[in-house]
Amino acid sequence: MKLDKEQGKKVILSAILLCALLYCYFNLLLGPLAANEVRAEKTMKELRPQIAAAKLQIKQTQAIEARAPVASETLEQIKGMIPDGAPVAWFPPRMAEFFKRQGIDKTATRQTGEQAAPDLAGFKKLTWTIDLPKVEFVPLAIAIAGLENEEPLLEVTGVSIGTGADPQYQHGSISVTTIVRQ
Numbered sequence: 001m002k003l004d005k006e007q008g009k010k011v012i013l014s015a016i017l018l019c020a021l022l023y024c025y026f027n028l029l030l031g032p033l034a035a036n037e038v039r040a041e042k043t044m045k046e047l048r049p050q051i052a053a054a055k056l057q058i059k060q061t062q063a064i065e066a067r068a069p070v071a072s073e074t075l076e077q078i079k080g081m082i083p084d085g086a087p088v089a090w091f092p093p094r095m096a097e098f099f100k101r102q103g104i105d106k107t108a109t110r111q112t113g114e115q116a117a118p119d120l121a122g123f124k125k126l127t128w129t130i131d132l133p134k135v136e137f138v139p140l141a142i143a144i145a146g147l148e149n150e151e152p153l154l155e156v157t158g159v160s161i162g163t164g165a166d167p168q169y170q171h172g173s174i175s176v177t178t179i180v181r182q
Helices: 005-081 087-101 137-150
Strands: 108-116 123-135 154-163 170-181
Touching: 087 108, 087 123, 087 137, 087 170, 123 137, 137 154, 137 170
Parallel strands: none
Antiparallel strands: 108 123, 123 170, 154 170
């Protein structure tokens, strides 16, 4: 079968159009799609660590939320143990009363420092020094043990015992910290 001149031109033109169509299809349609796919995969690889970190944060948040009722109850107990008013007004009389019950009559309590409680928002730690000018060693030791047991928000941080003019009695000094509301 022989093609005449017109049919030959049509075949050549059709081939050129087919080549142009294939070129446009691969370069103008599939090329950008492939480039977008490569960019999307690169973005997904970059986001995977962030997604993993976010999932870990969600798990940690859920764990904190699960512990929240217990923490709220503990916080309410702590608030219930702290009397209302300024600590300077209630802490020294409280210590004087405690030591009188232990058989130690003379006490002098003074505040020596203050710092924020980093693990308890809304609270601070106050440092106090309790001077016991005339005390015997054994009743003092029993009183210190009872003090930490009776006052759960109080921590004895230092004890100093020295001799006085009377050899039967010693001079005691106790450093304590307690948690109070800000």
